[in-house]
Amino acid sequence: MAALALQILCTVLSAITHFISSVSAQSNAYIIHMDSKAMPKAFSGQQSWYLATLLSISDSPKAYTFSTTKLIHTYTNSIQGFSAILTPSELEALKNSPGFISVTPDGPLKLHTTHTSQFLGLTSSSGAWPASNYGEGVIIGVLDTGVWPESESFKEYEGITDVPSRWKGKCVSGTQFNSSLCNKKLIGAQFFNKGFIANNPDLKITMNSPRDTNGHGTHTSSTAAGRDVNGASYFGYATGTARGAAPRARIAIYKVVWFDGVYKSDLFAAVDQAIQDGVDILSISLGYNLDDRFLDDDTIAIATFAAMKKGIFVAASAGNEGSGWGTLLNGAPWAVIVGAGTIDREFRGILTLGNGMQITFTTLYPGNSSRSQLPLVFMDGCGSVKELKKLKNKIVVCKDNLSISDQVENAKSATVSGAVFITNISLSDFYTKSSFPAAFIGLQDGQNVIKYIKKSSKPTANLEFKKTVLGTKPAPKVDDYSSRGPSQSCPSVLKPDILAPGSFVLASWSPNSSVSEVQSGSLFSKFNIDSGTSMAAPHVAGVVALIKEVHRDWSPAAIRSALMTTANPLDNTQKPIIDVSTNLPATPLDIGAGHINPNKALEPGLVYDTTAEDYIKLLCAMNYTAKQIQVITGSTHSCVNRSIDLNYPSFIAYFNRKGSNSSAKVVQEFKRKVTNVGEQRSVYTAKLTAMAGLKVKVEPERLMFKNKYEKLSYKLTLEGPKLLKEVVVQGSLSWVDDGGKYVVRSPIVATNLVPDSLL
Numbered sequence: 001m002a003a004l005a006l007q008i009l010c011t012v013l014s015a016i017t018h019f020i021s022s023v024s025a026q027s028n029a030y031i032i033h034m035d036s037k038a039m040p041k042a043f044s045g046q047q048s049w050y051l052a053t054l055l056s057i058s059d060s061p062k063a064y065t066f067s068t069t070k071l072i073h074t075y076t077n078s079i080q081g082f083s084a085i086l087t088p089s090e091l092e093a094l095k096n097s098p099g100f101i102s103v104t105p106d107g108p109l110k111l112h113t114t115h116t117s118q119f120l121g122l123t124s125s126s127g128a129w130p131a132s133n134y135g136e137g138v139i140i141g142v143l144d145t146g147v148w149p150e151s152e153s154f155k156e157y158e159g160i161t162d163v164p165s166r167w168k169g170k171c172v173s174g175t176q177f178n179s180s181l182c183n184k185k186l187i188g189a190q191f192f193n194k195g196f197i198a199n200n201p202d203l204k205i206t207m208n209s210p211r212d213t214n215g216h217g218t219h220t221s222s223t224a225a226g227r228d229v230n231g232a233s234y235f236g237y238a239t240g241t242a243r244g245a246a247p248r249a250r251i252a253i254y255k256v257v258w259f260d261g262v263y264k265s266d267l268f269a270a271v272d273q274a275i276q277d278g279v280d281i282l283s284i285s286l287g288y289n290l291d292d293r294f295l296d297d298d299t300i301a302i303a304t305f306a307a308m309k310k311g312i313f314v315a316a317s318a319g320n321e322g323s324g325w326g327t328l329l330n331g332a333p334w335a336v337i338v339g340a341g342t343i344d345r346e347f348r349g350i351l352t353l354g355n356g357m358q359i360t361f362t363t364l365y366p367g368n369s370s371r372s373q374l375p376l377v378f379m380d381g382c383g384s385v386k387e388l389k390k391l392k393n394k395i396v397v398c399k400d401n402l403s404i405s406d407q408v409e410n411a412k413s414a415t416v417s418g419a420v421f422i423t424n425i426s427l428s429d430f431y432t433k434s435s436f437p438a439a440f441i442g443l444q445d446g447q448n449v450i451k452y453i454k455k456s457s458k459p460t461a462n463l464e465f466k467k468t469v470l471g472t473k474p475a476p477k478v479d480d481y482s483s484r485g486p487s488q489s490c491p492s493v494l495k496p497d498i499l500a501p502g503s504f505v506l507a508s509w510s511p512n513s514s515v516s517e518v519q520s521g522s523l524f525s526k527f528n529i530d531s532g533t534s535m536a537a538p539h540v541a542g543v544v545a546l547i548k549e550v551h552r553d554w555s556p557a558a559i560r561s562a563l564m565t566t567a568n569p570l571d572n573t574q575k576p577i578i579d580v581s582t583n584l585p586a587t588p589l590d591i592g593a594g595h596i597n598p599n600k601a602l603e604p605g606l607v608y609d610t611t612a613e614d615y616i617k618l619l620c621a622m623n624y625t626a627k628q629i630q631v632i633t634g635s636t637h638s639c640v641n642r643s644i645d646l647n648y649p650s651f652i653a654y655f656n657r658k659g660s661n662s663s664a665k666v667v668q669e670f671k672r673k674v675t676n677v678g679e680q681r682s683v684y685t686a687k688l689t690a691m692a693g694l695k696v697k698v699e700p701e702r703l704m705f706k707n708k709y710e711k712l713s714y715k716l717t718l719e720g721p722k723l724l725k726e727v728v729v730q731g732s733l734s735w736v737d738d739g740g741k742y743v744v745r746s747p748i749v750a751t752n753l754v755p756d757s758l759l
């Protein structure tokens with residue numbers, strides 16, 4: 001999995017150390033939330049007010065001019081306030097300035113990868129693609145490492161219409177980036193690094209432009225909305241036509257990642273700009289730390305609340321910290337949080353022994369197959385580079401108690417002609433993207449190879465690569481690395497929301513950023529195969545473009561509801577989706593409502609709608625203070641009404657309350673309101689699945705709609721012991737219409753897991 005995500009994780013760690021040493025001991029960067037209503041009338045705008053405020057608190061006001069300003073960014077859309085470099089005494093003085101609400105230190109966030117459209121059931125003959133004209137009128141904003149604008153995924157296609165007139169964004173020039181590189185497909189490209197520079201005055205930015213020197217942003221944006229490109233492949237793997245989930249949607253790039261890190265101040269600035277520019281959807285494959293337990297500390301939650309309020313749909317990656325419970329990096333209740341699944345495609349090689357026996361294995365080795373049989377030698381642990389070096393033109397077989405990475409390292413430095421590693425570990429990209437001809441095979445197959453070598457007088461073998469197999473079963477499975485619920489920051493809302501393709505996704509890449517190493521050096525490619533929840537979120541962003549094109553007036557919550565209630569909890573063998581980490585059926589804490597199902601999502605029958613006011617009632621019920629709520633929502637609210645019970649298309653109940661008396665009964669009640677978006681006269685009946693050890697009840701059991709857009713309410717009750725025996729008990733509630741056209745399904749979770757924030 002996620003070689004890229006891991007690399008980014010590692011480099012972020014070293015970058016953080018660097019950040020700590022490079023920012024002077026005196027001054028630090030902060031994000032300051034301000035009450036914009038407190039601005040004195042004398043000021044022409046917020047920026048001049050903030051500058052005056054900074055001047056009034058400055059330690060050295062004489063030296064302080066507009067050209068040496070400590071102001072980093074001014075925010076008016078994502079949050080209300082600004083970011084600035086402040087000394088400790090300035091910070092203290094600022095806290096007493098008019099309009100000050102709160103302050104948070106700036107800091108880096110981190111980054112969390114085509115056949116996938118076919119796997120999602122998208123075809124040009126029927127369904128969501130033709131119905132939505134492939135998302136042509138919709139604008140997707142991607143916050144990432146930038147874009148490689150020359151990539152064919154961003155070329156104008158024949159018959160492309162004009163850029164939607166509501167678009168107010170721009171394409172900026174910069175290092176090796178001419179604004180004329182944008183077109184009617186790639187309609188915007190901007191970059192945000194003032195926060196990065198303010199925090200790291202000594203680091204030199206060499207690509208000061210929207211250009212992507214990493215590859216990640218080119219991959220995610222082409223996954224969401226890349227046009228079709230024929231003849232795509234990764235060194236012969238996954239050969240075919242590459243295209244995004246919404247091949248005609250418009251793309252606007254907001255580059256926020258610098259040296260693999262993202263500063264909060266720059267992220268707020270990018271979302272601020274995206275809201276002003278008029279994007280319809282935001283795709284965010286970034287996350288913060290696991291321990292980010294409060295929504296008012298969570299940069300992505302805060303920035304995306306404002307977006308949601310403006311009707312912008314936000315798809316964010318769950319994180320790559322799985323497979324433990326509670327490992328989500330993103331859990332904002334107003335964003336759609338996306339987990340990563342496998343698809344029905346595998347990349348294989350074949351090991352053919354001299355006796356004709358063939359063993360297949362998973363590989364992404366980019367080099368060519370050897371044509372002839374080579375001598376095969378069993379070397380136990382492959383522990384000695386010196387011994388391995390003596391074996392020219394032979395394939396070595398390695399198996400013992402040494403760590404697999406040591407064995408691979410030894411074989412690599414001995415430059416063997418080929419190697420077979422006998423191992424039972426689950427393979428990550430690190431191994432499958434091997435730099436020399438290598439086969440990783442299981443213990444059983446390994447026994448057969450060793451037996452053959454021992455019995456044969458002249459054992460030989462041949463390694464072939466670049467076999468792509470489609471239609472593999474079962475698929476999807478939720479992958480190991482995908483972060484799992486429950487959400488620490490908002491436990492009462494079940495997260496993640498949905499599963500989308502995340503493993504071994506082929507998409508465009510920056511041709512200057514190496515995709516693999518072989519013995520002769522680094523390899524470059526216009527396409528890369530990458531894995532991570534980073535790759536899953538843009539699939540959802542693309543599918544949402546299709547829904548938005550058809551249902552212009554639907555709120556982000558209505559679209560989320562359509563995605564979730566039509567998601568598929570079953571795989572392509574019609575059995576429950578499996579969890580790779582356990583090989584057992586996954587739970588909604590792994591996959592949310594199930595795997596995204598674009599064609600069905602266009603016609604959900606009923607939707608659970610949620611307004612900004614509903615989220616505020618939730619924040620009130622979570623006992624956030626008025627100030628904290630203002631930080632998140634950007635405006636003041638008095639908590640007259642409170643409700644922890646959000647009108648959401650899924651349910652999570654905790655049977656683990658303090659002072660547990662396990663024989664005591666606990667009743668958990670949920671109220672929901674559904675809106676009829678199907679035929680005007682329709683009748684739905686509730687279907688519940690049994691939940692071990694719990695009584696589940698829904699009232700009423702039938703919903704009779706007389707009109708389109710009519711809303712009807714119901715109540716779901718779970719009754720059970722105060723403390724559940726099982727960690728997770730799952731079930732579902734489906735509203736099925738009498739005509740048999742719609743099944744509106746919601747997952748239910750009852751759990752004894754205790755999120756820290758509930759303790």
Ligand SMILES: *[C@@H]1O[C@H](CO)[C@@H](O)[C@H](O)[C@H]1NC(C)=O
Pocket residue numbers: 178179180
């Ligand atoms: C950008 O491209 C335009 C059109 O191709 C060209 O006229 C202009 O000189 C270029 N600008 C720079 C700075 O290269």
Ligand SMILES: *[C@@H]1O[C@H](CO)[C@@H](O)[C@H](O)[C@H]1NC(C)=O
Pocket residue numbers: 366367368518
């Ligand atoms: C594999 O073979 C192709 C075609 O012969 C050649 O272009 C390519 O460079 C070879 N790849 C490697 C890694 O040697």
Ligand SMILES: *[C@@H]1O[C@H](CO)[C@@H](O)[C@H](O)[C@H]1NC(C)=O
Pocket residue numbers: 401402403
């Ligand atoms: C591997 O096995 C050998 C012999 O059984 C033992 O001496 C050695 O310590 C083991 N190495 C590791 C890394 O466990």
Ligand SMILES: *[C@@H]1O[C@H](CO)[C@@H](O)[C@H](O)[C@H]1NC(C)=O
Pocket residue numbers: 424425426
């Ligand atoms: C692999 O094999 C070892 C030794 O037989 C065992 O301890 C380990 O649990 C196995 N790991 C997996 C992932 O099956």
Ligand SMILES: *[C@@H]1O[C@H](CO)[C@@H](O)[C@H](O)[C@H]1NC(C)=O
Pocket residue numbers: 176211512
């Ligand atoms: C990409 O690499 C080519 C060849 O090394 C070089 O000419 C070009 O300047 C590079 N472009 C960027 C944007 O780094």
Ligand SMILES: *[C@@H]1O[C@H](CO)[C@@H](O)[C@H](O)[C@H]1NC(C)=O
Pocket residue numbers: 621622623
């Ligand atoms: C909020 O505070 C009330 C009153 O103190 C308490 O009953 C409730 O459990 C708290 N809610 C949460 C989510 O902590």
Ligand SMILES: *[C@@H]1O[C@H](CO)[C@@H](O)[C@H](O)[C@H]1NC(C)=O
Pocket residue numbers: 640641
């Ligand atoms: C609180 O709820 C009541 C009843 O639903 C409603 O009439 C009132 O407007 C709400 N107040 C606020 C401040 O939202």
Ligand SMILES: *[C@@H]1O[C@H](CO)[C@@H](O)[C@H](O)[C@H]1NC(C)=O
Pocket residue numbers: 661662663664665
């Ligand atoms: C636990 O609850 C049951 C049922 O409410 C009650 O009969 C019992 O006395 C309680 N036990 C304790 C130790 O509180």
